[in-house]
Amino acid sequence: MIRLAGVSKLYSPESPALADVNLDIDRGEFVFLNGPTGAGKTTLLKILFGGVRASAGDVLVLGRDLRRLSSRALAAHRRALGLVCQEFKLLPSMTALDNVALAAEVTGVSARESRRRAAALLEDLGLGAKRHAKPPMLSAGERQKVAVARALVNDPSLILGDEPTENLDAATADATMSLIERAHERGATVVIATHDAALAGRSGQRVVLLEHGRVVEPGARLREAAL
């Protein structure tokens, strides 16, 4: 599913964001990327997403070599992913329903079907009554739910989360993680970057520890740990 071999990322020669990272993640795994701020978690996630290109090494995600993708192929790669960001990245001029439906529409799904899927997801997340509200009218937790709904609307096989519970209260953070865990139970592979050790330790999932751009602890795969 994901294979990183000798991956480095240099924003400046003096301090590499990632250095010689080797990491394998199997289909259906739930992995936390944990480490302090500046450890390289977000950079690693951006490389998996195709937001930045690795300076060196091989990056295989969902069978695609991300170092050699054209812009069109990169867009196709992103359509297979669901991304949840700390900043939500919702369009303030659109309703919650339209924000979620947009992610489906840009992949070629009809407007009617996109809105149907978006409405069903928002209903499922308890936001049915607020589907016509615009993001500024929603609480932080509700906005994060909309962002999660948007990440899930295309039923992605890989979900990437960058500090998805940052700035959320404990109850909302728990609800957000539950939504992602439900997607995982349906078969999605999940990679979450977080500096929160408590969150990473929750439910005994695999934790990959990063420090100064290096993997210091690759974590035990659940299947291996179970053996």
Add this chain to the structure above:
Amino acid sequence: MLTAGTVALTLFLLGGFLLLQENLHGLVQGWGSAIQIFAYVDGGLSAADVSSLSTRIGAYPEVESARFVSQTEALASFKKSVGAQSGILEGVPAEALPASFDIALKPPSRDPASIAAVAQRLRAEKGVTQVDYAAEWAEKLDLLALSLAAAKWILGGFIAVAALFIVSNSVKLAIIARRDEIEVMELAGAPPALIRVPFLIEGMSQGLAGAALSLALLAAVFSLAVSALPRATGIAYAQPPHFLTIESCAVLLIVGTAIGAAASLFALGRQLGR
């Protein structure tokens, strides 16, 4: 709207040059009809010699008409032109002024080179003593034609670059204004064409609207100029000026749209990368 207006002004200048160029031939022909060649003949020519010479000149392929003006007619014409002071010419013999042929050329031959060539041939005719024509006028017309042709390309190039820059900036502002939406679409994996095509269409629409507006402006200015020019210059049209042909209008619209498209692609390349 501001962008389309600016594009309209720039294309208006380009269209103006096209319009002048299309009508220059007619204008030159009009002014050229005022340029006559006068071939003065020996006063001792017999009627048969005059008739023979008239036939030869009339047979020149460039000549439209060759009217013989006898010495008597020349004096009468001179007296008429002097008007109230014609009394001072009383007693002047008819032989004082030379007889001549007033020669007008056919429209396609009213260019400086043809006029000079005909004059040269006339000088070689037996019985012709002197040939006069307004050489300076003819040369000025030639220079004007050359200047217009050069100005069209030079100014047209500058204008096209200016329009490109204006539309490009307009599209750039539109991209910046929708930066968040573009980012969300990119995150969701929208195909590059889906993100870029609306901006491309926007630039092309602005270029097309600007070109259409410039045509409307040109048509208005043209209709005013057509009626005012003869009154201002005192020269009648040999053939009435015409507005741009359908083909030229289409060219202007296509150029406007192409400028819009090129400017959009330039702005998209700069703002969103390849």
